[in-house]
Every structure is written in C-alpha cells, then in structure tokens.
Amino acid sequence: MNNPFQNAMTQLNNAAAIMHLDTNIHEILKQPERLITLAIPVTMDDGRIKVFTGYRSQFNNALGPYKGGIRYHWDVSVDEVKALSFWMMVKCATVNIPMGGGKGGVIVNPKELSEGELERLSRGYVRGLWRNIGSDKDVPAPDVYTTPQIMGWMRNEYEKLVGHADPGVITGKNIEDGGSEARGYSTAQGGVYMVRELTRKMGWNVAGTTVAIQGFGNAGSFMAKILHAEGYKIVAVSDSKGGVYSEDGIDPDKAEKIKNDGGMLGCYCVGTVCNIDEQVSDDGPCRKITNEQLLELPVDILVPAALENVITQDNASRIQAKSIVELANGPTTPEADEVLKEKGVTVVPDVLANAGGVTVSYFEWDQNVKGEHWTEQDVLTKLEKIMVDAFNEVWETKEKYAIDMRTAAFVKAIERVADNMKEQM
Incomplete structure (x- = not known):
C-alpha cells in the first residue's frame, strides 16, 4: 500500500531537483513544523x-x-x-x-x-x-x-x-x-474555470468537447450542471453504484432526479427509475457502465471527482482521455502518472484543479477577520481571477521546465514558500 507521506516527499524531492531548491529549505520542508x-x-x-x-x-x-x-x-x-x-x-x-x-x-x-x-x-x-x-x-x-x-x-x-x-x-x-x-459549490466552480482554460489552451470548440465525470456527489454533480449549461457535452457520469454513457450527451439535472428518486444512473437511458438489469443494455448509444469503464472512455476531458487512487498502474495504459482534470484529491497514483506522461495525457493536478474549495475557505476567513460579507457574485469574480491566474502560472512553469503540470504546480508552490521562508530567516 502506498504511504502517503512517502509519496509527498517524492513529489517534494522531484520539484527540488528541477528548481535547484536551497538545501537548507529542502531539509526544513521534509517534516511538519509541529x-x-x-x-x-x-x-x-x-x-x-x-x-x-x-x-x-x-x-x-x-x-x-x-x-x-x-x-x-x-x-x-x-x-x-x-x-x-x-x-x-x-x-x-x-x-x-x-x-x-x-x-x-x-x-x-x-x-x-x-x-x-x-x-x-x-x-x-x-x-x-x-x-x-x-x-x-x-x-x-x-x-x-x-x-x-x-x-x-x-x-x-x-x-x-x-x-x-x-x-x-x-x-x-x-x-x-x-x-x-458560494462555498457549497466552490470546488466544482474552481474546476470549471480549469476546464475553460484547458479548452482554450488546447484550441478546442466548447460545443464539441466531450467530458466524463466519475463521481456524482456534491462536486461532481455541480460541475456536470455548470459545464452542461456552458455548452460542454457531458457523455458519462457515475456514482458508487455505477453510471451511464450517452453519445448524444447527458442532461445532469435529469440524471440527478433519477438518482434522487432512488434509481441507478443507468436508468437515464429509460428516462425514469427502472429495473436496470432488465431495461438498460450494456451497449448501444445510451448504456449503463461501470466506474472502471467510465475511466477508459475516449473523451476530451476525464474528471475524477470521487475517490483517491482510481487511476493506477493497472489501468493507466487503457485511459483514452486526452486530458484529466482532478476534482478529487489524489485520484492518480505516482506510478500511473508516469504512464500518463508517456502517453501525452495533460493532467491538471488536484492541488490546482480542486483548489476552489480552499480558496473560498480563505475568502470566508478574510471576510470574518474584516467583519465583511461578500455577495455571491463578488466571491465568484474573485475566485475566477485567482484560479485563472494560477492555471496560467502553472502552465508557464510547465513550458519553462518542459515538465508535466503536476510537477509544475509543485515547483511554483515550493518556490513561493521558499522565497517567504528566506525572507523570514
């Protein structure tokens, strides 16, 4: 079983080597302060x-x-x-x-x-x-x-x-x-800003961009609804019980209603709660799928929005998505990351893609400290600026060092932390 702290230290060491991190700072960052x-x-x-x-x-x-x-x-x-x-x-x-x-x-x-x-x-x-x-x-x-x-x-x-x-x-x-x-959907909204920026960088047309979302809880369902409203084609969604694929695209509100009414997401193909085993096929233009099958669909953007360690060394070679936006924490193992790099899959990492949540938590703290209360639109405007600026900084770091986006995010972040540590020494 992967030791999470060993994984974290591997990421630190990789970033430190690329950016030639000061050895004293590197040593301090190997343990928590308290x-x-x-x-x-x-x-x-x-x-x-x-x-x-x-x-x-x-x-x-x-x-x-x-x-x-x-x-x-x-x-x-x-x-x-x-x-x-x-x-x-x-x-x-x-x-x-x-x-x-x-x-x-x-x-x-x-x-x-x-x-x-x-x-x-x-x-x-x-x-x-x-x-x-x-x-x-x-x-x-x-x-x-x-x-x-x-x-x-x-x-x-x-x-x-x-x-x-x-x-x-x-x-x-x-x-x-x-x-x-906006705290309730801030993680999803931050992820949407990442999808928008990625679409722009890739030169894709929004209407033709296909998306599969694994995880139809709070973050996944909000993201599906927002992207659908913006014109993206949501072709697959799933929850812990399984999912649905439709080549014509999925209306997330209808899928959510079926789920809330007690049905399986695959019943979307029928349009109402159903006996999924008898009424929904495993093939055809609209079909029930497993979580594992969703991960391997040939889509433009795959969004893991549920559990950690779902993209592994075992299935990474079968991933057909052109890009991955990690709304979940740690959905990709370090071994899978290496396979995805070789395949040329662009991964927007969790430390960037799902940072909308902590950003709006920071906004909450800021409002509390100042005795203010911002409108929902104020929050979203500030969130978009922070997320878009961060995406572009990580992208530029990726290009500068010819590295993947995850490593670029770590390099940019540790650079900021190290600069502040030096000022305080």
Missing part, C-alpha cells in the same frame, strides 16, 4: 469514558496561518495527516493565497456515535488544541465526515476557552454563522 497528538476522553451515552486519538499537523506557515480540514475517519494516521498538511501547503501556495498547510483528524467511526457523543468529541478535540489554533495561527475546516454543525461546536468551544469572539478561527461554517456565499 505535529500534535491528542488523547481525547469522551463520556459516552452509557456513562463510560472512551479515549479517542486525534492529530493536528501544522506543516508550514511561511505564507500565513496554517489552513486545512479536520477529518473523522477510522483510517486516520500520522502519515496521512502529515501528507495532507504538506499538500495543503502546496495547494494554498499554488493558487497564491496567504495561508499555510495544516490538517487534522480523529481516529473514529462517526456513524457509531450519537449526536451528543459527536459534540463532546468535537469540543474535546478543541480543548486539546485551542492554544495552537486561532484566526492568526491555524484555521481548521470540515473534511471527511465533518460538517458545518461540527465546525459550529468547535468554534463555540474555542470562543468559550479564549473568552472572546473569533469567527475566523474555523471555516466551512453555515452562512448564518459567518460562512461564505
């Missing part, structure tokens, strides 16, 4: 006390306060939070926002906890961490299995401990609690 381990005692509903293990990795704050989510998951590990905090540093620096890299997690299956137990766990996490977070120190956010409600509990606990209001200590809040407009 790694906090917490024992969190929680009184369970039956009166027992159970102790949960939590972590917070604060990787680097040369550009600004540490920034990154908190996940509740049974597979949380030290190496995972270290790697994710490193990638958050890279992501923030890639899009040039003044935040550093952080990440946290608790080893827990949140589905096994009652709401009361979940609240006590969340407040306990903050009680162990409060001296190391704050709007000018470290700004957590939601991640896997954490919600705006959990963020609300954490902010409330933090403010009780410090004795004053500090809405900027946490992002990903509900709008009425100081959250930002």
